Amino acid sequence: MRGWSGFSKGDTQVVKNGAADMPDCSTELAGLKFANPILTASGTFGFGAEASGFYDLNRLGGVILKGVTREPRMGNPIPRVTDCPSGMLNAVGLENPGIDAVIDCELPPLARIYKGAIVANVCGFTIEEYTEVAARFDASPSVSLIEINISCPNVAHGGMSFGIDAKSAAAVTRAVRRAVRKPIIMKLSPNVSDIVEIAKACETEGADGLTLINTILGMRIDLRARRPILGNVYGGLSGPAIFPIALRMIHQVYKDVRIPIIGAGGVSSARDAVEMMLAGASAVQIGSAALVDPSACVRIIDEFPALLTELGATSIRELIGTAHKI
Numbered sequence: 231m232r233g234w235s236g237f238s239k240g241d242t243q244v245v246k247n248g249a250a251d252m253p254d255c256s257t258e259l260a261g262l263k264f265a266n267p268i269l270t271a272s273g274t275f276g277f278g279a280e281a282s283g284f285y286d287l288n289r290l291g292g293v294i295l296k297g298v299t300r301e302p303r304m305g306n307p308i309p310r311v312t313d314c315p316s317g318m319l320n321a322v323g324l325e326n327p328g329i330d331a332v333i334d335c336e337l338p339p340l341a342r343i344y345k346g347a348i349v350a351n352v353c354g355f356t357i358e359e360y361t362e363v364a365a366r367f368d369a370s371p372s373v374s375l376i377e378i379n380i381s382c383p384n385v386a387h388g389g390m391s392f393g394i395d396a397k398s399a400a401a402v403t404r405a406v407r408r409a410v411r412k413p414i415i416m417k418l419s420p421n422v423s424d425i426v427e428i429a430k431a432c433e434t435e436g437a438d439g440l441t442l443i444n445t446i447l448g449m450r451i452d453l454r455a456r457r458p459i460l461g462n463v464y465g466g467l468s469g470p471a472i473f474p475i476a477l478r479m480i481h482q483v484y485k486d487v488r489i490p491i492i493g494a495g496g497v498s499s500a501r502d503a504v505e506m507m508l509a510g511a512s513a514v515q516i517g518s519a520a521l522v523d524p525s526a527c528v529r530i531i532d533e534f535p536a537l538l539t540e541l542g543a544t545s546i547r548e549l550i551g552t553a554h555k556i
């Protein structure tokens with residue numbers, strides 16, 4: 231059975247909500263129940279509390295923090311962001327204040343206002359850095375889950391991403407698994423030829439779930455200046471342009487791994503989110519859509535009940551992976 235929900239179709243329930251029977255939009259991960267499957271994508275929601283002016287954060291299924299390294303990082307030279315048809319490119323370069331400042335200054339304000347699951351996002355340039363940062367979050371009572379971003383460059387191997395081959399992805403998973411007790415979610419890079427092999431390696435080494443996908447490497451050039459637009463030259467493509475790629479990878483991985491999948495990549499409506507769930511995702515992250523419209527997450531959450539009713543579903547969990555049953 232998949233660790234994410236443990237629910238079968240027979241467990242579905244209709245939540246009574248005033249006069250109308252509302253479909254049940256909840257999902258579950260490693261024993262943690264989420265009121266709905268919508269989580270903020272790392273790096274697009276800061277450390278959470280700063281977004282509390284837009285809406286009640288407790289509407290969110292989960293909050294995923296911006297990526298955190300051991301030391302503070304200034305990030306890449308500007309420009310760090312540019313637009314492109316159906317998406318955006320970013321090369322922020324993991325700017326963050328470092329683990330000490332995040333534990334002391336960023337987590338407490340969020341934990342005071344947000345009562346749902348807080349997911350830390352861990353970045354590292356060595357395996358030791360991943361384990362150290364993950365262990366610090368493991369010791370923090372405010373953090374429920376730890377997402378490990380393996381798209382970071384491995385300094386011991388010429389700066390190639392940890393996520394590009396099964397061996398290095400397995401090595402990070404194994405080391406972090408030994409260092410922490412909380413559930414770990416490995417966030418995979420789509421810039422690979424065989425995502426299934428990497429997903430299976432993470433599962434074998436003890437990952438509790440997978441996030442699919444991070445951004446896809448791209449670039450843009452300024453015509454007049456005849457130079458790359460981004461200060462870092464290359465950046466990560468996100469937004470609707472990558473949705474079909476994310477969907478394909480979720481579908482491929484779901485066939486071969488048993489641990490739950492969190493979908494990410496170009497979701498901007500409940501229809502997109504449900505499509506990802508039909509492919510095999512148990513929950514979905516919203517990134518670029520919330521940079522365009524800060525209320526995107528709550529709009530999507532609000533769209534679910536009518537969509538589920540239209541689809542004849544009483545629970546969102548009964549949809550997970552059902553596109554495979556043909």
Ligand SMILES: Cc1cc2nc3c(=O)[nH]c(=O)nc-3n(C[C@H](O)[C@H](O)[C@H](O)COP(=O)(O)O)c2cc1C
Nearest residue numbers: 271272273297320379443444468469495496517518
């Ligand atoms: C500005 C920006 C910063 C990001 N920073 C991180 C990060 O720190 N850690 C991480 O794992 N992913 C990071 N991502 C990737 C997103 O979490 C997400 O996987 C990706 O953008 C695809 O989702 P979307 O199309 O909904 O944006 C970042 C994305 C953007 C646009």
